[in-house]
Amino acid sequence: MRGTAWVNVYQGFVFMIVGVASFFLLGEKFGGFSEITGWVLLEKAQLFMRAGNFTPKEWFSYLLISPLAVIVFPHVFMKLLIGKRVAGLKRLTFWYPIMVLLTWPPVIYIGIWGTVLNPGLLGRASDAILPWMFAQYLPVWLSGIALAGILAALTSSVDAMFLSLSTMLTRDILGKFAPTFIRGREVGMGRAFIILLAILVFILSILRPSSIFMIATFAFSGYIVAAPTMIGGLIWKRATKYGALASLIIPGILVPIYQFTTLLNWSTVGFLYNIPVLVLSISLFFVVSLLTPPPDKKYTDKYFHVLDQVYLRK
Numbered sequence: 001m002r003g004t005a006w007v008n009v010y011q012g013f014v015f016m017i018v019g020v021a022s023f024f025l026l027g028e029k030f031g032g033f034s035e036i037t038g039w040v041l042l043e044k045a046q047l048f049m050r051a052g053n054f055t056p057k058e059w060f061s062y063l064l065i066s067p068l069a070v071i072v073f074p075h076v077f078m079k080l081l082i083g084k085r086v087a088g089l090k091r092l093t094f095w096y097p098i099m100v101l102l103t104w105p106p107v108i109y110i111g112i113w114g115t116v117l118n119p120g121l122l123g124r125a126s127d128a129i130l131p132w133m134f135a136q137y138l139p140v141w142l143s144g145i146a147l148a149g150i151l152a153a154l155t156s157s158v159d160a161m162f163l164s165l166s167t168m169l170t171r172d173i174l175g176k177f178a179p180t181f182i183r184g185r186e187v188g189m190g191r192a193f194i195i196l197l198a199i200l201v202f203i204l205s206i207l208r209p210s211s212i213f214m215i216a217t218f219a220f221s222g223y224i225v226a227a228p229t230m231i232g233g234l235i236w237k238r239a240t241k242y243g244a245l246a247s248l249i250i251p252g253i254l255v256p257i258y259q260f261t262t263l264l265n266w267s268t269v270g271f272l273y274n275i276p277v278l279v280l281s282i283s284l285f286f287v288v289s290l291l292t293p294p295p296d297k298k299y300t301d302k303y304f305h306v307l308d309q310v311y312l313r314k
Contacts, residue, residue, distance in 0.1 A: 004160045005079065011152035016103050018149030022134065022142075023106035026113065029137055036113050043116045061272035068227045068278070069220035074168060075160035077230070124211045162197055166190035218259050221274040225251040228278070228285045234307060236289075237300045243289030251281040 030036035046052055050059060070076060083089050107130060114121065114129040117136075121129055134146040170190045174182040182189060209215070229244040258264055258273035267276050 001079075001082065001163065004163050007159060008156045011156035012099070012103075015149045015153035015156070016099065018146050018152075019103055019106040019110075022138065022146050022149075023110060025142070026110060026133065026137055030113065033109075037109070040112055040116050047112055047115060055270060057270040058272055061275050064278070065217065065220045065224065065272075065274055069223035072223050072226040072230050073161075075157070075164035078164050078167070079160070124208055127208075127212045158201070162194045165197060166193045169193050217272075218255075221259070221272070221277065222252065222255045224274050224278050225255065225281050228282045232285050232289075237304060238289055238294055239285070240289045240292045240295055242292040243285045243287075246288040247281040247285035250284060251277045254280070 027033045027036060030039075041048060050056075054062070080089065080092075110133055111126075111129045114133050118129070118132060121132065130150060131147055134143045134150075138146060167190065170182060170186045170193075174189065175186075210218075225248060229239075229247050232239050233244065254264065254277060255273075258268075258277065264273070264276075267273075
């Protein structure tokens with residue numbers, strides 16, 4: 001855990017520095033930020049307009065996807081839970097938006113510039129726009145560093161995801177339902193599972209069933225299902241395990257139905273399907289919790305005593 005945390009810090013800084021440096025170097029190569037961006041405005045002005053790209057309801061839907069999904073990522077949530085001091089969490093909430101502002105806009109603009117420099121990259125092929133821009137317009141040595149920066153961004157998340165998923169398998173699933181089988185084999189089973197996951201990810205990366213944007217939208221919409229349970233479980237003493245299970249399982253089943261079929265399109269009323277799924281998840285969490293027996297008060301008092309010590313600390 002500590003190893004992946006430090007790797008994330010190092011690789012995150014590599015990607016951020018490379019992204020910002022590449023942004024300025026490429027902008028200078030094309031006559032400056034105003035020049036290249038003005039060229040895009042002339043050639044593909046629609047990229048800078050909401051009309052024709054997103055309706056207000058779709059814009060609102062995308063607005064909720066990333067903030068709600070990120071906080072329930074297993075690898076993010078696990079690391080938040082191991083913080084030793086409240087001050088560390090406060091620093092995180094302060095610095096995270098700043099890091100995002102330094103990381104995202106440069107690569108977004110580089111991608112937008114690439115639409116006029118290489119208009120042939122469409123659909124899934126457009127996922128290669130950053131490597132293409134670096135390889136075509138930066139010196140070879142700098143292109144290599146920039147590509148290493150992209151790889152750093154990918155692996156800084158992948159290593160933490162693999163560690164979290166293997167922990168969930170060995171501790172939360174096998175540790176609970178097959179404790180005798182897993183006892184003494186936790187590390188070995190975790191390593192084997194990571195290898196299987198890596199092979200699966202490699203196969204999917206070759207098959208590339210869709211663009212990164214569409215895959216991320218599908219995945220993030222699935223993560224949103226867990227947001228009501230995670231937030232509600234931290235603040236509502238009346239929440240029950242049955243409410244949590246209902247809010248996770250039923251909407252979780254509906255996500256692929258929404259994604260791969262048109263059976264439920266009528267229920268979106270113009271929004272993306274993450275909105276009805278989120279509303280259903282929230283509703284099930286509260287309604288089923290209220291309709292099922294409350295948890296033992298001794299347990300909730302003990303559980304929330306720990307949380308109160310954190311939340312109420314000055």
